[in-house]
Each structure stands twice: as C-alpha cells, then as structure tokens.
Amino acid sequence: MSEYDFVIVGAGSAGCALANRLTENGKYSVLLLEAGGSDLNLWIWMPIGYGKTFYRRSLNWMYETEPNSGLNGRVSYWPRGKVMGGSSSINAMVYVRGQRQDFEDWKNLGNPGWGWDDVLPYFRKSETNDRGSDAHRGGGGPVHVATMDRDLHPLCQNFINAGKELQFRHNPDFNGPSQEGVGTYQNTVKDGMRMSSARAYIRPARTRAGLRVETHAQATRIVFEGKRAKGIAYRKNGLSKTAFARREVILSAGAINSPQLLQLSGVGPAALLRSKGIDVVQASEGVGKHLQDHLAIDYLYRSKVPTLNDQLHPWYGKLWHGLRYLLTRRGPLSLGVNQAGGFVKSRPGLRDPNMQLFFSPVSYTKAPPGKRPLMNPDPFPGFLLGAQPTRPTSRGHLEIRSPDPFEAAAIHPNYLATDKDVQEMLEAAKLVRLLATAPSLAAVIEAEIAPGPLVQSDEDLIADCRMRAGTVFHPVGTCRMGPDALQDVVDARLRVHGVLNLRVADASIFPTITSGNTNAPAIMVGEKAASIILEESQ
Structure with missing residues (x-):
C-alpha cells in the first residue's frame, strides 16, 4: 500500500502544474499518475512534429465521437495526449489566454475568485515571455512563450x-x-523545442523527494469510504494497484477522462450509473454534461x-x-x-x-x-x-458505455x-x-x-x-464549475459537490469555453488550484 498527501490523476497541462506547485515547499508528498509514457520523443519535442503524433496510439488516446447530426452524421476524430504533458505534448503550441470577458463571465456565473483580475496573476506566474514581463505578461514562470x-x-x-x-x-x-x-501567434517553445507542461513543470521537479511520478498507470476508479475520497485504484504493467491520499485526490485527466473516471466511480447521473451496474456514491447530473468545443x-x-x-x-x-x-x-x-x-x-x-x-x-x-x-x-x-x-452555444455530453475503465466513453459533441x-x-x-x-x-x-x-x-x-468543418480540439466543460450542486460538478474551490477530499482541476471545469486555444487557461487552472489547496492546507 502506498500513501501520499495528494494523489493527482493526469500529467497534462493542469496536472503537471499542480504536482510542481504542491511539492515546491517541501511539506507535502504527491503521487502523479499518468496513463501514458515518457515524452522523450523527437516528434513531441520538434514543434512541427505534432503532425506525426496525431495518429500515434502510444502517445494519444485517439478518441472518436459519436456521429454528429449537425455535421451530416460525420464522426469527429479527437486526439488527446496520452503521454507526460498530456495534450500540451501533442498540440499546435499556440499560446492564447482568452478575453477578459471570458473570465468575468465565469465569475458572474457564481464563481467568485475566477474573474479576470483574479486569474491574471496565475497566467503571469506560469509564464516566461521572451518579450519580457509587464502588467500583462510574466517573466519568471516555467512555461516559456516564444515570439516566432x-x-x-x-x-x-x-x-x-x-x-x-x-x-x-x-x-x-x-x-x-x-x-x-x-x-x-506566439508558441509554447523554448530554444526551438516544444515547451509542454511536462518540460515546464515536471523536469525541474523530478528530483524532489516529495514527488513521485508513475507512467503507464491508468486510473480505474476513485476509492471512496462513504462519501470521502480515499485514493485511486489504477493498473500498471498489468497489475492492479491502489494509492491512498491523506489529504486529497485531484482529477486532472482532462475534459474526457475526468468525467469518465467520476462516472466509473459512482459520481454522475444516477440513472446512467445504475444502468451500467455502478453503485451511486453521489448523484451528480452535471458530470459529463455541458460539453463545449470550437x-x-x-x-x-x-x-x-x-x-x-x-x-x-x-x-x-x-x-x-x-x-x-x-x-x-x-x-x-x-x-x-x-x-x-x-x-x-x-x-x-x-x-x-x-x-x-x-x-x-x-x-x-x-x-x-x-x-x-x-x-x-x-x-x-x-x-x-x-x-x-470563439463562443459556441451548442452543448454536448459524454457518458460511459460500460463499467470497463478501458472502454472509451461515448462522446456526443452536438455541434x-x-x-x-x-x-x-x-x-x-x-x-x-x-x-x-x-x-x-x-x-x-x-x-x-x-x-x-x-x-x-x-x-x-x-x-x-x-x-x-472540424474540431480544433478544445473540449471543455464536462465537470463544470458553479454553485448549483444539481447541475454543476465542482464549486469555485474546485471541490466536487457532495463528496469530500476530491477536486477536479483541468479544462473540464471551464463554465464556458474561452475565446481561443485552451492550453494556456488549463495551465492557469492548475496554478490557481495549487494556490487554493495550499491556502487551505496551512
């Protein structure tokens, strides 16, 4: 049995930022679980090489949606990173935060602390911009942003x-x-090589005693004791393992995998869970709903x-x-x-x-x-x-097909x-x-x-x-942040409504999609989540 202060599922844009910041002060231990493997791959590090990772199953979940009625019944291909760095290791590297009003809208939807003036410090904290720092841009953060x-x-x-x-x-x-x-456009690149969240946040922290990273470790369910999250069950090298969290379990597995794992673990729409033979831990109708994409x-x-x-x-x-x-x-x-x-x-x-x-x-x-x-x-x-x-109004959903954690969820974009x-x-x-x-x-x-x-x-x-028309691979919103426990999944502190010691911190919490590419705001969510958690852990 292994035990840590925090167990984080997903080493993507937000998860890597979280793991770095939570171990920075040396007080806490963190286990970071990643279903994929190492990002030491030429096609990841060479910026134009992402065209090669598009259909590489060793690096990519390679999801397909259900047929889209709005797109003449076409199926959409949704690549998502299954590798250290998550989708930041296979994306097009465009660095765009979004508009001020995007985040003002988040705040106005009942999420105090998520307005533009609240999130800007975390964007700046995450960034080193090659043009230097100013009131809007960061100059000392892990993510290098390059003018091309x-x-x-x-x-x-x-x-x-x-x-x-x-x-x-x-x-x-x-x-x-x-x-x-x-x-x-500016790109997340340094010295001609991709600046993924793994490169930015994990490589500098790998020698920390408090940080353990396990790759090829796919989470299969959240372990609950009543309504308290106690740990994560996962599979690694064909073996079933469990890691326990003294403080919290944090899902940073992305807009597809985070709601899928919640549903597999008994947190989600009650009728859906019962139809798949899953015991309901917490009925939460919003899990998997409110899916948005560009x-x-x-x-x-x-x-x-x-x-x-x-x-x-x-x-x-x-x-x-x-x-x-x-x-x-x-x-x-x-x-x-x-x-x-x-x-x-x-x-x-x-x-x-x-x-x-x-x-x-x-x-x-x-x-x-x-x-x-x-x-x-x-x-x-x-x-x-x-x-x-930039701000589509259509909303889709995703849902598990079965209790099998290795079967991809059914994705309905509803474009x-x-x-x-x-x-x-x-x-x-x-x-x-x-x-x-x-x-x-x-x-x-x-x-x-x-x-x-x-x-x-x-x-x-x-x-x-x-x-x-096709996706530009920006799914968000499936664990929507908001005050309504009946329709929203997490509160403004990213705590999952109705259960204890469980948070979600990734693009799935976006109440509405941001105006532009979603990698930068996903990293910001990781930075802000770490600040919230550290503040509450004092």
Missing part, C-alpha cells in the same frame, strides 16, 4: 496586411491589453508565390530543413502550422471579437480527415485560411445544434472569403481549391460547413 517572427513565412505579412485592408487593426500581442486584431472551417487556396509546400514537399527540402533544425533549432520545423491569425468581429455592434482566424502558409489536400501531415504538403504552392466562432452557432459558422465562412478578396491576399491567390467558386449561396456555404 524571425522564422515565419513571408506570406504571414500578406495576411496581416489583408486584415488591415479590412480595417482590422494589427495586434502584436493577443495576450496583452486587448485580444482584438490580426497578427502572429468548430472551425478552413478554405484552401492555390498560391501564385512559393509557400512552405515548396520547401517541405521535395525530398531534398525535407533533408535540408531537417538538418537545419537539428543543427540550429531554426527554420520551419521549429514552428507550428498556424503562424498568423487573429481575433475579430464578424459584424458591427459586438462588444468583443467573436471569431478566431488562422493563417497557415502550407496546404494538404489529400490528408485523412482531421490529420495535417505537416511534412508532406501538397506538391504545388498553397495555403489555408480558417476561422472559428451546430443552435441557430446562433449555424449563423456564426456562416459568418466565419464569409469572413474567410472576404479576407481572400483583400488586395494583399488576392494578389497571391491563383484559385480557391476548397470549397471552390461554385459554393456561393448562404445555403451552400452552410452545407459546406456541415460537410467540412
């Missing part, structure tokens, strides 16, 4: 100029005083001028840039694919930007759905323009279930088309390849979105 401008493709400037021609302002920092505008539409263009395709498609280009990266950590292999983008309003009268834009100076027309084989682009010059509504979401996807498509007509992009576009010039009417544009 020196290696960006020249077409990024065409995109920015096109945005300015449409009266969108240039914004040099989407995480500064305002998110609005067009510009280039849905994006990409438009593909053939270019009149060279793009990354010209550099990375030929074998000699792959060889040259591979050698360049190994020797200098520079060049296109040191970047993610979404080099430029922005946050803009798709119509007048909006208070905040409602669209996120993406510009990728590379294209791939024959990729399997959901996959971007970044080292095998098209044999002709091409690029992608994309847009996603485009509201008229508002359909209207905003139409606006996203029109916005991309509008950008393509701006002089700075029109001058370099030879032809629109997808969806093509025959798709023009609103009805055809919506039909195209239903046929081609």
